[in-house]
Amino acid sequence: MGRLGGSSYRDIVRRLRSFGSEFHRQAAGSHEIQHCPGSGRFTTIAKHAGDMPEGTLRAILKQADVAPEEFLKVR
Numbered sequence: 565m566g567r568l569g570g571s572s573y574r575d576i577v578r579r580l581r582s583f584g585s586e587f588h589r590q591a592a593g594s595h596e597i598q599h600c601p602g603s604g605r606f607t608t609i610a611k612h613a614g615d616m617p618e619g620t621l622r623a624i625l626k627q628a629d630v631a632p633e634e635f636l637k638v639r
Contacts, residue, residue, distance in 0.1 A: 568625075568632055569618045573611050576621065579638045580607070583630055598628070605629055 577585075580598060588599035591608060598607045607627040610620065625635055 566618045567636060568621045570615050571621055572615055573609065573613075576609065576616060576624065579635055580609075580624075580628060580630070582638045583628065583634075585628060600628060603629055 571579075577598070580600075583600065584602045585598045585600045585607065588597040588606065591597050594611045595608055596611055598609060599605070600607070605628055607624055609624055610616070616624075622632065625632055
């Protein structure tokens with residue numbers, strides 16, 4: 565498991581909120597769309613139990629334009 569491994573859906577959303585992200589709408593199935601008004605970016609996040617795979621989390625952070633190092637600093 566890499567540095568980003570072991571993050572749950574709730575943890576990811578909580579950390580993204582510290583960067584200004586907010587709930588925008590429910591998407592298909594168990595996904596939701598988050599929006600960051602400051603950057604104007606939309607991010608799709610899978611809402612499921614268990615830990616998010618590291619590759620999926622990296623893709624979410626890339627969509628949100630958040631550096632992994634900055635994401636890990638937020639607790």
